[in-house]
Amino acid sequence: NAGVTQTPKFRVLKTGQSMTLLCAQDMNHEYMYWYRQDPGMGLRLIHYSVGEGTTAKGEVPDGYNVSRLKKQNFLLGLESAAPSQTSVYFCASSNTGQGANTEAFFGQGTRLTVV
Amino acid sequence: DQQVKQNSPSLSVQEGRISILNCDYTNSMFDYFLWYKKYPAEGPTFLISISSIKDKNEDGRFTVFLNKSAKHLSLHIVPSQPGDSAVYFCAASARSSASKIIFGSGTRLSIRP
Numbered sequence: 001n002a003g004v005t006q007t008p009k010f011r012v013l014k015t016g017q018s019m020t021l022l023c024a025q026d027m028n029h030e031y032m033y034w035y036r037q038d039p040g041m042g043l044r045l046i047h048y049s050v051g052e053g054t055t056a057k058g059e060v061p062d063g064y065n066v067s068r069l070k071k072q073n074f075l076l077g078l079e080s081a082a083p084s085q086t087s088v089y090f091c092a093s094s095n096t097g098q099g100a101n102t103e104a105f106f107g108q109g110t111r112l113t114v115v
Numbered sequence: 116d117q118q119v120k121q122n123s124p125s126l127s128v129q130e131g132r133i134s135i136l137n138c139d140y141t142n143s144m145f146d147y148f149l150w151y152k153k154y155p156a157e158g159p160t161f162l163i164s165i166s167s168i169k170d171k172n173e174d175g176r177f178t179v180f181l182n183k184s185a186k187h188l189s190l191h192i193v194p195s196q197p198g199d200s201a202v203y204f205c206a207a208s209a210r211s212s213a214s215k216i217i218f219g220s221g222t223r224l225s226i227r228p
Binding site: 004041042044059092103106107 | 119149219
């Protein structure tokens, strides 16, 4: 019962480097989300997807891109990493939109440091 | 501008007593509210929720109260247990903007013996 799996768990990047965070869910959920968690800021929505082939911007989308080529996978890309993107990133999925009285299941997080 | 506010960054409660975590919101369009619990090095897990058509929802030791006129909700844990020590996030969403849950900044609850 894997649920939501994020890869990698930790990463250190140099400023200007690029990377992709992978999120995989095995619950056949339609909706997937990427959040970042920063001290004193809670969880902020970066991008989300309401189904295979769709993506939409959240609260803090700048500097990130996403893709949902397969229903079970949601990729978060950083084209040119900046120190301000140092954070813990969480992926989540839900059966329907979270405003429709459903809960979201979260991955274990990816701790990214940009130096 | 924070739409969901948890003004207490931390709370310490004695084991067996009641823990009360508070949350305020500013957006009157919010109609669904959730509480998530997070342990270190793990992702948040759903705890309990409440729709705006209710003012109370109970699940075992956990009860959430909603006061719409005050735009305030609270989570009560009774009795508090050591395993309840975690960070608790309040969250809210609006039917008109489904798929966007707005989280508060979290409250770290510590249960002392």
